[in-house]
Amino acid sequence: MMKPFLEAIQEKVLILDGAMGTMLQERGLRPGQSPEELNLTMPEVVASVHRDYVEAGADIIITNTFGGSRFKLAHYGLEGRLAEINARAVQIARKEAGGRAYVGGSIGPTGQFVEPLGEVPFDEMKAAFREQAAALIDAGADLLSLETFLDIKECRSALIAIREVSGTIPVIAMLTFDDNGRSVLGTPPESAAITLTAAGADIIGSNCGLGVEGIYDILCRMRTVTHLPLISQANAGLPRLIDGVTVFPGTPQEMAAYHERMIGMGVRVIGGCCGTTPAHIRVMKAALGTMQQPWQPRPESTGVTFLSSRSGWTAAGGGGKTAIIGERINPTGKKVYSQELLDGKVAYIRREAMEQVAAGATLLDVNVGAPGIDEPAAMERAVFCAAAAAGVPLVLDSSSPAALERGLKAADGKVLINSVSGEAKSLRRVLPLAKKYGAAVIGLALDQKGIPDTAEGRLAIARRIRNAARRYGIPDADIIIDCLTLTVSAEQKRAAETLRAIRLVKQKLGLATVLGVSNISFGLPQRPLISSAFFAMAMEAGLDAAIINPKDGAMMAAWRSAMVLLNRDHQAAVYIEAYRGEQAAATVQAATASGAPLSIRERLSRAVIDGDRDGIVPLVEEALREGLAPMQVSSEGFLPGLEEVGRRFEKNIFFLPQVMQAADTMQAGFVRLKEEMKGQAFESRGRILMATVEGDIHDIGKNIVCTLLENHGFEVFDIGKNVAAATIIAKAKEYAVDAVGLSALMTTTMSEMDNVIKRLKAAGVKTFTMVGGAVVTQEYADKIGADLYARDAMEAVARIKQLLGAEG
DSSP states (O other): OOOOHHHHHHHSOEEBOOOSHHHHHHTTOOTTOOGGGHHHHOHHHHHHHHHHHHHHTOSEEEOSOTTOSHHHHHTTTOGGGHHHHHHHHHHHHHHHHTTSSEEEEEEOOOSOOBTTTSSBOHHHHHHHHHHHHHHHHHTTOSEEEEEEEOOHHHHHHHHHHHHHHOSSSOEEEEEOOOTTSSOTTSOOHHHHHHHHHHHTOSEEEEESSSOHHHHHHHHHHHHTTOOSOEEEEEOSSSOEEETTEEEOOOOHHHHHTTHHHHHHHTEEEEEEOTTOOHHHHHHHHHHHTTSOOOOOOOOOOSSEEEEEOSSOEEEEETTSOOEEEEEEEOOTTOHHHHHHHHHTOOHHHHHHHHHHHHHTOSEEEEOOOOTTSOHHHHHHHHHHHHHHHHOSOEEEEOSOHHHHHHHHHHOSSOOEEEEEOSSHHHHHHHHHHHHHHTOEEEEESOBTTBOOSSHHHHHHHHHHHHHHHHHTTOOGGGEEEEOOOOOTTTOTHHHHHHHHHHHHIIIIIOOEEEEEGGGGGTTSSSHHHHHHHHHHHHHHTTOOEEEEOTTOHHHHHHHHHHHHHTTOSGGGHHHHHHHTTHHHHHHHHHHHHHSOOOOHHHHHHHHHHHTOHHHHHHHHHHHHHTTOOHHHIIIIIIHHHHHHHHHHHHTTSSOHHHHHHHHHHHHHHHHHHHHHTTTOOOOOSOEEEEEEBTTOOOOHHHHHHHHHHHHTTOEEEEOOSSBOHHHHHHHHHHHTOSEEEEEOOSTTTTHHHHHHHHHHHHTTOOOEEEEEOTTOOHHHHHHHTOSEEOSSHHHHHHHHHHHTTOOO
């Protein structure tokens, strides 16, 4: 009898099998057919793939269920047979494993985006993953493997769904990264690792997208922020087209060459993705035999809390810089923000998020607790907005469990809950949410009796919170204690007790600490003097995070100075960067302040850049009142903004979510302009046909390209996914297009691009061709004779404009 999976990986590194799709294609899978359907119609073919991998030495075989969710199966009309397809896949694999290998249930992405990036609500996405996970677990899978995810939010929803079904099934979670070190939606490996660790994965890592060298670099970065075992599932190099056949050049020996380094870093499962065959697995298994070593557990970080967003991450504690939590997104005393909350608007949130981060905030506190509002709905809107506008981890500030849960569902990464107290009722309401959604929590050193007078009293409550969190399975690293700041004007002696409490919590419990610093000066004149002095004293006492207004110059000056003096700002780099140009910056600021306000054209561009969907239509109305023609609003207002978004995307300042938000904002403005034009069409820059080739049902990338092309003035004919070559040719002729864009995500379907391009030429269709997709390269595009290759949506727009001479 085999040992439980998680015990087995402690004793030795396990080899996971290789590619499934390419082998099924070689053995009878037809173009456009569902691979998962073969579990029912051709089970012996699926079994033969498993058999070959087991005989090659694989310790883990993965079921043929990568597209076994309701979203994917619905494309083939198979959603009603979901449970049957997934259960049969486990049965086939179990029989071939024969007690020699573990059976992992494969779960892939749905091909949809979660709100607000897409149209699928979090709960609907979670329900789809829960349905598939339950079918795989009920059928007897030993573990589940989340593979080839592009969106950290979708992968997080899958993990949460699985943990609703089972708290014990081992789960591997992998994201796919590009050669720029981020996922297609801008997530770095550190953010992915923090989020997946917190959401309940047992092993994390990366698959597909990169060869073994690239995967190794990704895992090195993950290791810095997680204690979990890692998995490497690399492609056999990058695909090439040779004699009309897609070939992966990575040899078994090349893939095995990284074994020793992988094992030393804590990789406990090594497998292969696209292009990997039983021959690769055989060599990899043989090479592993000489370098096996038992797992050396990495201790969880104590006193340091990692937090993440979709595109960034930060740490509080561990001797690093004191984290700055921006406090300005709070309706207390802010009439404008309170009214916007009542009106369901987010302009204030967007502005404050961007300004606070620009001023130095590393986290943003989000509070929507105004009277008379639907707080859960407001929290969701606020999280969507702040996450898109700023890209830093969020702090959800609410006393409402319903609002907290709505915000936790809306979040892209691992957030910090503000807060829980030592009161039993508070602990029961908040800690289960933190555990379920993978969040950290601020623990207030108070209970039903109030705030203790002494540091020892606050320490006792902190210990009580820590112990309760442990009972819920929340690690110490995810507890940050607020020793509480009281106004010194009323209780002068207790300020010193707060500082002493910080030291005690760190010394006795090893937990990170936080304070709402500005409370100290309430009721006193020249508040910044008291607040900044107390802030410096608290940092010397070991304060790890501070809730402040980062736009307060005195507070940030105290922070920068203290970080230098406490040796937390290496070589005073942050301090020097902030102040070396102080005089010049003041001159520029004065000149700006005295200059003319932004023109309506500049404000239209700014709205597109900021993704201000709520504000774009009023600006369009203002522009029309000023006499701008609709085409001027577009070409002189919208497009310059979108061009700037493109420049920021190229420099890795913006990522795909911000690009899509800008495009959505521009589309909202276009709707109003089209009303003004009374049905008149905008002048087209060119006519583009877009399609995902036959056999491939993935269209996220294609859809993004379509949206951006339309925003740049092109007329786009999107004929969908899994489109036959004959249909593409017929539609290209019918619409008399200037270019045909072809997309493919899978290695098994990219060769169809070659077929389409050849048939377009044979049919005498005179049009440019553009290709793209996760598996496509410039080398491949050149090989098949495509006129244009683009790595991403922004590049696709720029290059098609050049190709068609439409830069103007």
